[in-house]
Amino acid sequence: MKLQARSYIDFKTLDTVLNGFDGALVVDETGRIVVYTDNYAEVAGLPKECVVGKYVLDVFPDSRMMEVINTGKPIYIDLWQAGAETVFVCRYPIVAEGEVVGAVAVCVFRYLDEARKFAARVGSMGRELQYYKNQLRKLSGAKYSFDTIIGASQAIMATKQSAEPMVKARTPVLILGETGTGKELFAHAIHQASPRRDRPFIRVNCASIPENLVESELFGYEEGAFSGARKGGKPGKFELANGGTIFLDEINELPYHIQAKLLRVLQEGEIDHVGGTDLSYIDVRVLSATSADLGELIKEKRFREDLYYRINAFQLRIPPLRDRIDDIPLICDHLIDNSNSELGTNVIRVDSSVLDLFSRYQWPGNVRELRNVIQRACLIAGNGIIRLEHLPPEFAAELETRQVNQSQGLEAAIHNAEKEQLLKVLGAVGWNRNRASEMLGINRTQLYRKMKKHDLLKRKQCEPNM
Numbered sequence: 084m085k086l087q088a089r090s091y092i093d094f095k096t097l098d099t100v101l102n103g104f105d106g107a108l109v110v111d112e113t114g115r116i117v118v119y120t121d122n123y124a125e126v127a128g129l130p131k132e133c134v135v136g137k138y139v140l141d142v143f144p145d146s147r148m149m150e151v152i153n154t155g156k157p158i159y160i161d162l163w164q165a166g167a168e169t170v171f172v173c174r175y176p177i178v179a180e181g182e183v184v185g186a187v188a189v190c191v192f193r194y195l196d197e198a199r200k201f202a203a204r205v206g207s208m209g210r211e212l213q214y215y216k217n218q219l220r221k222l223s224g225a226k227y228s229f230d231t232i233i234g235a236s237q238a239i240m241a242t243k244q245s246a247e248p249m250v251k252a253r254t255p256v257l258i259l260g261e262t263g264t265g266k267e268l269f270a271h272a273i274h275q276a277s278p279r280r281d282r283p284f285i286r287v288n289c290a291s292i293p294e295n296l297v298e299s300e301l302f303g304y305e306e307g308a309f310s311g312a313r314k315g316g317k318p319g320k321f322e323l324a325n326g327g328t329i330f331l332d333e334i335n336e337l338p339y340h341i342q343a344k345l346l347r348v349l350q351e352g353e354i355d356h357v358g359g360t361d362l363s364y365i366d367v368r369v370l371s372a373t374s375a376d377l378g379e380l381i382k383e384k385r386f387r388e389d390l391y392y393r394i395n396a397f398q399l400r401i402p403p404l405r406d407r408i409d410d411i412p413l414i415c416d417h418l419i420d421n422s423n424s425e426l427g428t429n430v431i432r433v434d435s436s437v438l439d440l441f442s443r444y445q446w447p448g449n450v451r452e453l454r455n456v457i458q459r460a461c462l463i464a465g466n467g468i469i470r471l472e473h474l475p476p477e478f479a480a481e482l483e484t485r486q487v488n489q490s491q492g493l494e495a496a497i498h499n500a501e502k503e504q505l506l507k508v509l510g511a512v513g514w515n516r517n518r519a520s521e522m523l524g525i526n527r528t529q530l531y532r533k534m535k536k537h538d539l540l541k542r543k544q545c546e547p548n549m
């Protein structure tokens with residue numbers, strides 16, 4: 084036999100309790116109205132004696148109480164016309180011993196305007212939030228996604244693919260590659276694709292901060308930490324990146340004693356300000372990049388091995404441009420578009436003779452060097468097609484040597500080619516001998532001898548690493 088509401092519920096007590104609400108109605112398992120509070124009667128404009136004891140749909144044909152009884156499921160928020168008033172109503176089943184023995188409706192008459200305003204505000208806050216999230220994504224520092232990394236060569240596709248598992252994780256990534264290969268671009272893209280994309284992306288170029296400021300730049304300082312300290316102290320890059328990503332570019336340049344501190348931050352997730360005593364807990368994902376051979380630096384005791392293992396959970400190697408020459412035409416088109424919109428030039432494309440030369444060139448400065456060459460050529464050409472004469476002198480020299488080489492003895496040709504390559508690589512790394520020897524695949528002593536042979540020791544040119 085079906086359970087009955089009246090065996091479980093004292094309707095009179097319930098009526099008294101529910102009268103404390105704005106309005107309430109209770110039906111039993113058959114849909115008969117058993118409770119109808121005084122204040123509900125007042126608003127609905129129907130006296131109690133016309134309602135209590137009646138079948139709910141006979142009195143309120145639009146009522147959804149039978150739906151609640153039949154399904155056993157509540158209808159949390161609904162609008163209901165009670166007499167002249169529209170009210171909010173919540174309907175719940177009354178369950179005893181696992182069976183539905185009735186249903187209760189509780190209405191809110193008061194504060195309806197407030198409730199409506201609140202609902203509208205929540206709605207517009209949601210839209211506003213989305214707007215700010217989009218803005219933040221644009222401003223947060225990470226500008227590039229994987230789609231903006233140009234290239235369809237197998238080498239670049241494989242690199243993008245190997246970055247995929249690094250996107251979701253929180254683990255550190257070490258990005259390796261020669262200068263100008265796009266390491267920073269990949270760091271941006273990883274952040275952009277990660278769940279942290281709406282949080283800050285903070286880049287720190289470890290090579291460009293004076294050694295005595297590195298610590299306070301990274302970890303901040305308290306007021307009065309040292310003479311000249313800013314009033315109120317200053318937050319460090321780690322705090323600024325909290326919840327997001329910090330990108331430690333050229334991490335090999337980090338002073339040795341700071342490396343120990345960084346290791347502690349990575350291990351324990353806590354920083355203490357310079358001159359401060361309180362510890363701040365932080366949640367920052369660390370991406371780092373270097374074009375140096377960290378293995379070699381570890382041997383020379385210039386980079387901490389324990390830090391290396393910590394930042395190297397994932398390793399992403401960006402191939403040099405000469406290993407993806409198929410991408411050069413695509414990248415040129417992209418760079419020409421950029422030049423046209425940023426420099427106001429009107430260049431159409433590069434000539435095939437130029438592409439041919441580009442595909443044979445070694446590109447020691449990689450995509451950055453290509454970008455500089457294209458920008459310069461766009462400015463010189465102004466419009467139309469970029470031809471050989473729009474290229475910088477290195478290329479003219481390269482062409483000439485190529486032509487002269489044909490009539491030269493083998494030894495002289497080798498000698499010239501060696502000097503040319505030394506000059507190119509040294510120029511690309513700002514005459515940094517460590518990096519040059521690494522790129523040339525010879526040790527420092529061999530590099531020194533070759534520089535001496537070609538009378539390059541006294542030349543101290545410096546190209547800024549843009």
Ligand SMILES: Nc1ncnc2c1ncn2[C@@H]1O[C@H](COP(=O)(O)OP(=O)(O)O)[C@@H](O)[C@H]1O
Nearest residue numbers: 232233234261262263264265266267268450451
């Ligand atoms: N695949 C690519 N597509 C488009 N632009 C690129 C690509 N790779 C590098 N660049 C551009 O080349 C320049 C150098 O890239 P960057 O990420 O700073 O190199 P790295 O950090 O390895 O020295 C930047 O202007 C970057 O936008």
Ligand SMILES: [Mg+2]
Nearest residue numbers: 263266267332
């Ligand atoms: Mg860089």
